[in-house]
Amino acid sequence: MPDQTPLLRQWLLMQMLARRHFGATVKELAHELSVSEKTIRRDLERLQYSGIPLKRIEEAYGRISWKLDRPEGAPPVSFTxxxxxxxxxxxxxxxxxxxxxxxxxxxxxxxxxxxxxxxxxxxxxxxxxAFFHQTQFGAVDYSQQAELIDNLMIGAEERRAVRIRYQSLKATEPVSYEVHPYGLTYHRGALYLVGMAPHHKQIRHWKVRRIAAAELSDRSFRMPPDFDIHQHFAKSFGVFHGDGDVAVRIRFAAPVARYVSEAQWHESQKLARQRDGSLIAEFQLDGYEEIKRWILSFGRFAQVIEPEALRNEIAEELQQMTALYAPTDEQAVGQKPPARSRSGLLAEMN
The missing domain is CATH 1.20.5 (Single alpha-helices involved in coiled-coils or other helix-helix interfaces)
Structure with a gap:
């Protein structure tokens, strides 16, 4: 196993020590992992420095073994x-x-x-x-991408560049290039890689399901010291990241006001109930691409108050949607469409 990365090797090392209640010597660990004793000693030192509760045991005849011990003062692990x-x-x-x-x-x-x-x-x-059902709507199966995800995680942990083969949503074929992985984020059933695209000199996001291959390189990179993945998404309404600073105000009609008020949609949200039962929601975002789709999901029960540019985009979107449902020449002219019920949308929110 000499080709294993340090992070993965150290994980396997912890697994081995966790299973051996009486510990193991450096020589035994080196033999099982097919690396030098010097490498094992370096790994043990790194794990101890990271706070992993390793214990060095001196036995008879000068034999020294290592074991994974319970942290000092920690209660025994047990569950009710x-x-x-x-x-x-x-x-x-x-x-x-x-x-x-x-x-x-x-x-x-x-x-x-x-x-x-x-x-x-x-x-x-x-x-x-049977009483708890997790819907599979939009869920992604990553069971065939285990090694790929591990490489991305190792690259982020060890600050190593990764060469990926990626096919964007609009691309007709995948393209290979190098990225600097900063971390992974999970959004609406899907994993996204966050990192620097050196060829574009900007931080970007890649949907993991669209990554066909990920190969670790020996080239290291420096992550900006002030980068924090949580702050990176602080003003995003999902995974799209913009450079703007936009105040968005939306009026939600009374039938959906309670549904909107029951959830935390964004950390900047401010909700204000109105006398007529409606609700005004305010958000401070870096863009409005994703919130636009969210607003449209409420149909006629949501109205953008500001910004004007978002109002215009939604109006244009609705015009295009209306055109899709306009009667064709083959359809009966003057046929009255059935009255639209609001029960479908509201049923999902009850």
Whole structure:
């Protein structure tokens, strides 16, 4: 396993020590990971520096072994029945990590929980699972991209450039180029890579599902010291990132006002109830491409107050949509369309 990256090797090293209750020597670890003893010592030092609770044990005849110990002062790891049951039922929410090394470790933990709970209890708990349904609307399966995601994560952790093969939504074929990965973000069922595109000299986002390949390089990069992925998205209404500073005000009609007020759509939001039952929502964003789609999803129950440019864009969008539904020559002229019910939209919000 000499071709493994340091981050992955250290993860495997922790896994090995976690399974060996009596520890292992540097020589044994080096043999199993097919690396030098010097490399293992360097990895152990790095793990200790990072706060991993490793313990050095001096045994008879000068034998020295290492083991993964419980942090000093930490209580033993144990779960009450309801905690174990809740973790078992929540396992499906880790599916975005499917296939990665983190997923493999999580599956081992869930396997222990299943052993703890027992067959009869698990059968009983599955009855509760029937009450909780996670929709698959827009969900992405990453089980075939495990190694690719690992390479992106390692690149971000070790500040190593990654050469990706990417096909954008509008492209007819994939293109290969180098990126500097800063981190991953999860939005509406999909993973996105955030990083620097050196050839464009700007921070960009790539949808992971559209990355066909990701190869780690030996070239390192420096991430701006003031970059913070959370602050990077602070003014975004999703994953689109703009350079503007736009104040957006929307009036939501009474039938959807409560639905809008029940959620945190953006950290800058300000909601004000009106006497007629409507709601005025205010947001401070870096652009309005994504919020425009969100507003349109409310149909006639949402009206943009400002900015004027967004009002005009939505008006133009609605005109184009109206043209799509205009009667053709083959349709009966003068046929009265059926009255549109608002029950469909409102049913989704109840």
């Amino acid at each position: 029945f309801d905690e174990a049951a809740a973790l078992h039922l929540a396992r499906r929410f880790m599916e975005p990590l499917a296939g990665t090394y983190l997923w493999q470790a999580a599956q081992r933990a869930f396997q222990k929980l299943r052993a703890l709970l027992g067959t009869d209890t698990l059968r009983y708990l599955e009855k509760f699972a």
